[in-house]
Amino acid sequence: MGMIMAVSFTRYGRLYYLDPGEHSPKVGDKVLVPTEAGPEVAECVWAPQWTSEEVGGLPVCAGIANEEHLTRDEGNKRRRAEARSVSKRLIKRHTLPMKVVGVDYTDAENVYTVYFSAPPARRLPRPRPRPGPQPARPGGTAPDRSPRRGPTPGGHRPLRP
Numbered sequence: 016m017g018m019i020m021a022v023s024f025t026r027y028g029r030l031y032y033l034d035p036g037e038h039s040p041k042v043g044d045k046v047l048v049p050t051e052a053g054p055e056v057a058e059c060v061w062a063p064q065w066t067s068e069e070v071g072g073l074p075v076c077a078g079i080a081n082e083e084h085l086t087r088d089e090g091n092k093r094r095r096a097e098a099r100s101v102s103k104r105l106i107k108r109h110t111l112p113m114k115v116v117g118v119d120y121t122d123a124e125n126v127y128t129v130y131f132s133a134p135p136a137r138r139l140p141r142p143r144p145r146p147g148p149q150p151a152r153p154g155g156t157a158p159d160r161s162p163r164r165g166p167t168p169g170g171h172r173p174l175r176p
């Protein structure tokens with residue numbers, strides 16, 4: 016038997032399950048969730064409960080978010096909203112067939128990641144070969160440019176003017 020809790024990074028967003036560890040947050044509390052980019056603030060949407068089966072491999076809650084974490088999270092939300100509006104403006108300016116799906120911001124590295132959807136790229140026509148000098152023939156002989164005399168390959172004689 017183990018304990019489990021659920022958090023969400025956005026209201027009505029996807030649920031992420033955690034092991035509460037020694038913490039006991041209530042529904043609505045802001046908690047720290049360990050991520051690759053460091054601890055991020057999420058809202059507890061399902062208070063810690065005992066489960067009848069053993070659940071292993073869950074990340075452990077890093078604690079209750081304090082004022083410093085909440086201030087950093089608000090700043091990150093502002094930056095994400097600004098990046099979303101800039102992305103939409105640039106897409107409109109360049110008339111690109113894209114929609115912004117999401118924006119991530121990592122403050123430790125100051126990196127923005129814009130997720131978008133777009134229709135499949137259309138196949139471009141193959142470029143035509145440019146007229147120009149013909150490649151040399153094997154043996155160094157030039158092609159015969161004299162007019163054809165006699166029957167054509169189809170067996171017909173060419174018309175005379």
